[in-house]
Amino acid sequence: MMALRNLLKSAKPIHNLARCYSAGAKLVDVKVNDQNGVATVTMQRMPVNSLNYDLLSQLVDAIDDLENNKTRGMILTSASNTVFSAGLDIMEMYKPQEEKCKKFWTTLQDTWLKLYGSSFPTAAAINGHSPAGGCLLSMCCEYRVMVNNFTIGLNETQLGIVAPKWFIASMQNTMSKRDAEIALTSGRLFTTEEALKVGLVDEIASDKEDALAKAEKFFARFAKVNPLARQLTKASLRGEDLQDLLDNKETDVDLFWFSVSQPMVQKSLDKYIEALKKKSGK
Amino acid sequence: MMALRNLLKSAKPIHNLARCYSAGAKLVDVKVNDQNGVATVTMQRMPVNSLNYDLLSQLVDAIDDLENNKTRGMILTSASNTVFSAGLDIMEMYKPQEEKCKKFWTTLQDTWLKLYGSSFPTAAAINGHSPAGGCLLSMCCEYRVMVNNFTIGLNETQLGIVAPKWFIASMQNTMSKRDAEIALTSGRLFTTEEALKVGLVDEIASDKEDALAKAEKFFARFAKVNPLARQLTKASLRGEDLQDLLDNKETDVDLFWFSVSQPMVQKSLDKYIEALKKKSGK
Amino acid sequence: MMALRNLLKSAKPIHNLARCYSAGAKLVDVKVNDQNGVATVTMQRMPVNSLNYDLLSQLVDAIDDLENNKTRGMILTSASNTVFSAGLDIMEMYKPQEEKCKKFWTTLQDTWLKLYGSSFPTAAAINGHSPAGGCLLSMCCEYRVMVNNFTIGLNETQLGIVAPKWFIASMQNTMSKRDAEIALTSGRLFTTEEALKVGLVDEIASDKEDALAKAEKFFARFAKVNPLARQLTKASLRGEDLQDLLDNKETDVDLFWFSVSQPMVQKSLDKYIEALKKKSGK
Numbered sequence: 001m002m003a004l005r006n007l008l009k010s011a012k013p014i015h016n017l018a019r020c021y022s023a024g025a026k027l028v029d030v031k032v033n034d035q036n037g038v039a040t041v042t043m044q045r046m047p048v049n050s051l052n053y054d055l056l057s058q059l060v061d062a063i064d065d066l067e068n069n070k071t072r073g074m075i076l077t078s079a080s081n082t083v084f085s086a087g088l089d090i091m092e093m094y095k096p097q098e099e100k101c102k103k104f105w106t107t108l109q110d111t112w113l114k115l116y117g118s119s120f121p122t123a124a125a126i127n128g129h130s131p132a133g134g135c136l137l138s139m140c141c142e143y144r145v146m147v148n149n150f151t152i153g154l155n156e157t158q159l160g161i162v163a164p165k166w167f168i169a170s171m172q173n174t175m176s177k178r179d180a181e182i183a184l185t186s187g188r189l190f191t192t193e194e195a196l197k198v199g200l201v202d203e204i205a206s207d208k209e210d211a212l213a214k215a216e217k218f219f220a221r222f223a224k225v226n227p228l229a230r231q232l233t234k235a236s237l238r239g240e241d242l243q244d245l246l247d248n249k250e251t252d253v254d255l256f257w258f259s260v261s262q263p264m265v266q267k268s269l270d271k272y273i274e275a276l277k278k279k280s281g282k
Numbered sequence: 283m284m285a286l287r288n289l290l291k292s293a294k295p296i297h298n299l300a301r302c303y304s305a306g307a308k309l310v311d312v313k314v315n316d317q318n319g320v321a322t323v324t325m326q327r328m329p330v331n332s333l334n335y336d337l338l339s340q341l342v343d344a345i346d347d348l349e350n351n352k353t354r355g356m357i358l359t360s361a362s363n364t365v366f367s368a369g370l371d372i373m374e375m376y377k378p379q380e381e382k383c384k385k386f387w388t389t390l391q392d393t394w395l396k397l398y399g400s401s402f403p404t405a406a407a408i409n410g411h412s413p414a415g416g417c418l419l420s421m422c423c424e425y426r427v428m429v430n431n432f433t434i435g436l437n438e439t440q441l442g443i444v445a446p447k448w449f450i451a452s453m454q455n456t457m458s459k460r461d462a463e464i465a466l467t468s469g470r471l472f473t474t475e476e477a478l479k480v481g482l483v484d485e486i487a488s489d490k491e492d493a494l495a496k497a498e499k500f501f502a503r504f505a506k507v508n509p510l511a512r513q514l515t516k517a518s519l520r521g522e523d524l525q526d527l528l529d530n531k532e533t534d535v536d537l538f539w540f541s542v543s544q545p546m547v548q549k550s551l552d553k554y555i556e557a558l559k560k561k562s563g564k
Numbered sequence: 565m566m567a568l569r570n571l572l573k574s575a576k577p578i579h580n581l582a583r584c585y586s587a588g589a590k591l592v593d594v595k596v597n598d599q600n601g602v603a604t605v606t607m608q609r610m611p612v613n614s615l616n617y618d619l620l621s622q623l624v625d626a627i628d629d630l631e632n633n634k635t636r637g638m639i640l641t642s643a644s645n646t647v648f649s650a651g652l653d654i655m656e657m658y659k660p661q662e663e664k665c666k667k668f669w670t671t672l673q674d675t676w677l678k679l680y681g682s683s684f685p686t687a688a689a690i691n692g693h694s695p696a697g698g699c700l701l702s703m704c705c706e707y708r709v710m711v712n713n714f715t716i717g718l719n720e721t722q723l724g725i726v727a728p729k730w731f732i733a734s735m736q737n738t739m740s741k742r743d744a745e746i747a748l749t750s751g752r753l754f755t756t757e758e759a760l761k762v763g764l765v766d767e768i769a770s771d772k773e774d775a776l777a778k779a780e781k782f783f784a785r786f787a788k789v790n791p792l793a794r795q796l797t798k799a800s801l802r803g804e805d806l807q808d809l810l811d812n813k814e815t816d817v818d819l820f821w822f823s824v825s826q827p828m829v830q831k832s833l834d835k836y837i838e839a840l841k842k843k844s845g846k
Contacts, residue, residue: 121467142467160790162797174460178738178763181801185685185706185794186785199460221468226442230467233444237463403749424749456742481742503750508724515726515748 037072085134158187319354367416440469601636651696
């Protein structure tokens with residue numbers, strides 16, 4: 001019953017976003033479990049699933065396809081054994097061209113809007129480290145199972161950057177305001193067990209197989225649930241956060257471009273990349 | 283001190299709502315404890331306190347009387363031994379007439395506005411199952427004591443319907459955002475013990491007598507509290523939720539009517555009622 | 565990255581507030597730890613740090629100086645062994661002159677705006693009882709260590725007054741909505757251990773020295789954090805609460821004056837002060 005019109009109004013624009021097609025390597029693999037209709041979406045941009053334009057736009061395409069095919073649910077996981085996702089690819093921000101850089105950020109926005117606002121249930125099987133953008137993707141899901149002995153968190157302040165308002169909204173939808181404040185200001189990375197304690201993850205798994213099995217079980221909770229009623233309830237719960245970004249998409253892109261194009265930011269990226277090169281012996 | 287004017291402004295319209303009188307059977311019993319001035323309001327529309335227009339309007343009347351008589355507090359409970367309230371009476375939605383149906387929904391809104399926004403302290407002695415609308419009534423109260431071995435929750439998505447925004451607001455005022463999201467999307471019914479764990483109820487009781495005794499004790503917390511200061515503090519805490527429905531009452535009624543009058547909804551009600559008839563051997 | 569402009573916009577006005585100078589006794593002592601750059605701000609208006617205009621304006625000055633000197637952090641504590649702060653000085657409200665009374669309230673607002681919105685990290689070493697305004701000051705900080713066997717809480721309703729919206733916002737930033745509602749309506753004072761349980765304090769200390777040591781450790785969490793990124797993140801998290809008071813400063817002062825100037829309020833202050841005099845044998 002109820003609030004149908006308003007909910008649909010807030011739900012609609014999310015799925016009307018322009019689709020972003022990408023060519024080249026297959027960075028996202030989708031497999032559907034024929035028994036329960038749940039799709040497993042695996043990020044496979046090795047070695048660490050750095051979130052660049054290509055990976056994100058393939059994620060957007062995958063979510064769109066699942067929406068169109070009325071999937072029963074989606075599990076997000078990684079092809080790596082040690083990293084779920086290392087977060088945003090800094091090469092998208094290094095010596096950036098305005099148009100390319102803005103397109104990248106828009107695609108990250110779209111990924112968040114579509115995953116956080118998906119009509120179908122979602123779970124993350126976090127089978128490796130999951131800092132910054134990796135943590136964001138997992139928080140977009142409705143349920144999180146995490147393999148032991150890894151770390152997760154929005155550690156942006158440790159990297160000298162600021163998590164935008166929609167990153168924060170996702171964290172406050174998951175943890176208490178109190179825990180989110182202290183985690184965000186200190187840029188804390190939680191171990192799997194610490195993450196369970198504050199509610200950043202819902203279950204601990206021993207390995208990837210165990211994580212996938214536990215994530216699959218999550219969808220059984222919706223066996224007797226009407227999918228449309230579920231979708232509208234989710235839209236009612238997350239609609240305000242989603243609308244907030246939809247209302248401010250362009251400003252948010254401008255701010256990203258403004259920040260990234262600061263000489264000071266470019267200089268620190270320069271140093272960071274040099275350090276990485278030395279570390280990897282190149 | 284402070285914010286008096288604004289608080290009173292937001293508190294006022296709630297108590298200015300037109301009163302709805304009802305005739306016929308006495309579906310609500312009110313007994314005042316002479317020692318502490320606390321009123322026990324017992325729903326007695328047997329067998330399961332289905333919330334129809336008559337029961338709800340008698341509840342509204344009872345709350346109005348308690349407001350006028352400046353009660354020290356109110357306990358809401360049930361005359362049944364197994365059901366607190368089974369939720370909305372589906373007969374109010376089956377083959378509905380527009381005017382009657384809208385009047386019913388308006389009365390549910392008024393019940394919520396008056397109970398969630400009451401000037402006096404309130405507690406629910408939940409002495410039986412409390413799904414959907416039953417759970418809503420208990421969440422309007424400021425304290426919940428629940429007898430063991432029953433279930434409670436907003437299970438709307440399991441029934442193929444959507445809890446309106448003000449149902450959700452009440453749940454988010456009681457449980458964490460995280461727990462509320464997963465409870466609402468899956469339409470979960472909690473056992474008494476599970477409900478205690480997530481904070482949906484505050485105390486467990488062994489039976490009705492024990493529940494009433496524990497609820498009575500709750501009011502002792504306000505023995506040294508200034509009633510006006512308490513009322514204004516409660517208005518400040520719940521005022522935004524209340525104002526939100528007050529601002530959207532008509533739209534909310536229209537949406538309910540729109541939903542209920544869908545042929546698909548009527549068809550599923552038809553099936554449900556047929557199944558009930560068979561079950562009860564009629 | 566990101567939202568820089570908006571964040572700065574919301575952060576700016578807080579530090580543009582007119583400064584309030586005060587003469588006379590030194591009610592606030594500031595000592596900077598040369599090793600880690602953290603300042604300890606000690607309230608020393610004996611015997612109980614009642615918050616009057618002088619103490620508050622010296623607090624405002626101290627915070628302003630720390631902002632200007634880009635401190636690494638600030639610990640708020642008390643020179644008393646039994647009271648952190650007893651809350652607002654009722655002599656500021658007793659037989660009040662309009663101008664003086666409004667200046668007092670404005671200074672309390674400024675203290676809150678500057679401490680809750682400080683750019684640097686803050687911790688409270690709560691080494692004594694901390695009711696009402698004392699609790700408010702500690703909740704402005706980002707971390708709370710409390711010495712055992714004292715009490716803390718917003719007990720305004722027990723005093724017959726109403727905590728303004730920004731007091732409530734600070735409590736909801738610290739505790740869950742559920743716990744805050746019941747604490748605020750009942751005016752509950754928590755023991756140190758009860759406060760830890762609901763998250764009103766973060767750690768327990770055996771004495772002041774231990775409290776200060778534990779508070780100092782808190783700042784180590786920001787050793788590798790970029791101060792500007794931290795500041796912008798805090799502004800994003802607390803900006804809405806701060807903006808809400810900034811938008812309503814004058815109305816909030818008017819309401820305070822309206823309340824305080826009620827004959828009924830003056831009469832009860834009269835009684836209270838008489839009782840205090842008798843108690844202290846004067």
